[in-house]
Amino acid sequence: MTEISTVNPLTLLRPRRKVEGISAILLPFVASGEVDWPSFEAHVERTARCGLTPAVNMDTGYVHLLDAELQDRILDRTRAILGGLPFVAGAFVGDQPGAAFQPDAYLARMDAIARRGGTPVIFQSYGLTRQPGPEIVAAYQQLAAKSDRFIGFELTTDLAPFGAVYDLATYEGMLRIPQCIGAKHSSFHREPEWERLVLRDRVRPDFRVYTGNDFAIDMIMYGSDYLLGLSTFAPDLFALRDTYWEAGDPRFYELNDQLQYLGYFAFRAPSPAYKHSAAQFLQLRGWTSTSQTHPRSPSRPDSDVEVLRELGQRMRVVESREANRE
Template identity: 70%
Template sequence: MNSASLDPTAMIKPRRKVTGISAILLPFLDSGEVDWESLEAHIERTANAGLTPAVNMDTGYTHLIDEQTKLEVLKRTREVLSGGKFVAGAFVKDEPGAEFDLDAYSREMTLISEYGGLPVVFQSFGLIEQAGPEIVESYQALGRAVNEFLGFELTQDLAPFGKVYDLETYAGLMAIPQCIGAKHSSFHREPEWQRLQLRDQKRPDFTVFTGNDFAIDMIMYGSDYLLGLSTFAPDLFAKRDAMWEAGDPAFYELNDQLQYLGYLTFRSPSAGYKHSAAQFLKLRGWTKTNNTHPDSPPRPESDIAVLKELGERLGVL
């Protein structure tokens, strides 16, 4: 499949019902402890808006927090949602040159399933440093641990252990029955259009979740989403999605405003978006502080005035 075979204008799918999954920011108190009250409220708020909460993702510092915190997040998510749907990151920490750790991944995925969540398989050095056929074999082995899971391609702009697969490897991933979808976070449109085209040809029930916070209108072309940007405003993302389904032209202006928020907050270093989210949620009165994990990149305090103006334009401040 090459660029010449792509016609994005022909791929637009109007009045489509969008599936939205929103990564939940893990908030912190001035003491350095997790702000569990604000976390639980945001999980509930996200679900009530009609989006599926995603916990222990990059937005939840899954690569920085300890196992006890991850487990507590799963427990509280299950309790807040009372059996409602959620997804959670299955992350295995390793180093360059490491072997693929099937047992560790299987434990993480099984644990998430036991708590009622759908596992999202984070990449690791041991996974991505294999050749394409071995990567597919690794995912096939993971499919024996749980009934369903989501894959995840992650740009190295966000994590050094990420990789965007070639289309042959992606097709192999798509052919695994237990893999019901995958998040694509290359931050580029063309490879995502290629995946949508491949999905439509090979497996129409497979869900391509855009993770492109610089192109949230990819839902127009058939992507659903699993975004960090939506944690800033799950209410507005749900409103935007409903507008697209209804054919409401107001979709475009609201999408533009949300996209501007994305361009500001996901600027380099992209991982700093988590501090931007904390600043914005604090402005909305949804968290007690704008603190983040101490190992996460900060944003300048001067951003707060810009975020306040954007919040006012969006009608939430």
């Protein structure tokens, strides 16, 4: 087993690196509580057009609150919109504390995604995460035996009670599964992600560490790619920021700062309410007709709208100023 010592993050800096960006798609709603399909479809298309890979049926898309039929409708519409372009989607199995791991239920969701051309992201569950480390690895191996490719997922309990951040031995076991092409890391802390990058570089350099740290979106500077909920607010500006990083353009830093301010505000406690912040922000941008969320999802106060408006204006000022310099 690989041993990891204290990490010096300066040794991990990867300037001028092409970043792989995956952006979780917010599922918008209209006042009646129905899905706002036109806004959803436009956002999937917009995200792909920006050069980011859309991720549907993720936490940002309320996957834990959707039945399988609605998840499949979302997959069908995503496939139709993208016309063969890549996308990823959450494979979610809802359960309760004390439940056993359910491989057949996972495989059914993974198959539904793969048949439509997507790559599954393995959402955690009580049955998966409450096992000892070796059994967690064995569970992933069981899924891998009947899958061509998938993305793993570590999730802080700040976002979901069934989530878990694995110890490094368990993470290495997952990393060594060929069908697991990468893993989203959502601990909301830098050090464990730096440790994963060191481990990745030593053991399997082609493995993708997708940061899910909406409080540190600059983790791409150290070799992480990303699968973020925050990027659904502004896939166009995230794509521009990524272009600046690849080009070694110092404009990266100010635009990243503005996006990070948005992340700090939107993901404050209770963190799951960021989805309402996203709906408010997308409505301000004219990309949705309402700021409705799923009725079982936590909400933000209306007073947040003016703060979001100012944050959006600041980002636009940065974008406009830099465009005029070109």
